[in-house]
Amino acid sequence: MFSSSKSYKLSFTFSLCFQKVPLLASRAFSSSARQLRNKVPEFQKIFQEDNGLPVHIKGGTFDVLLYRATMTLTLGGTCYSVYWLLFASMPQRKA
Template identity: 75%
Template sequence: MRHLLSLPQLASRAFSTTTRQMRNKVLERQKVFLEDNGLPVHIKGGTTDVLLYRLTMTITLAGTAFSCYWLLRASMPRGKAH
């Protein structure tokens, strides 16, 4: 029972910022995204952003093609069964 009573205290320690100081990276990231280097904003984050963008575009195009295929197939009349 004693362990259950100490659970809220342990949870607050786990999420406390006083034990681990976190560095604010917002200004560094703003510099990267505000830099005028001719890149679109969705790929300024580097290789990871480029890969995620290409994966998203691939999934979107494949889903669109798949949907169009099934819409076309559903719109065609079926042949007569023997």
């Protein structure tokens, strides 16, 4: 079936995999958390400065685009709903 060198390579590969899997799993689920820099004071300075902008668009370009997309979808959906309410309230035509 297998030659002796192939069998050795195959068994070596399997043993290597089975040795590494528990090590990798223990690293992935370790109890120590990654230390992240606290960005809260920076964001507090950005959002509390008085520059005349509403708080929901002080975050920058992405916040402005997200706000405009949300308003567009909201107004479009409202107009679409009103159209179908008016359409449904009209009497049906007799054919």
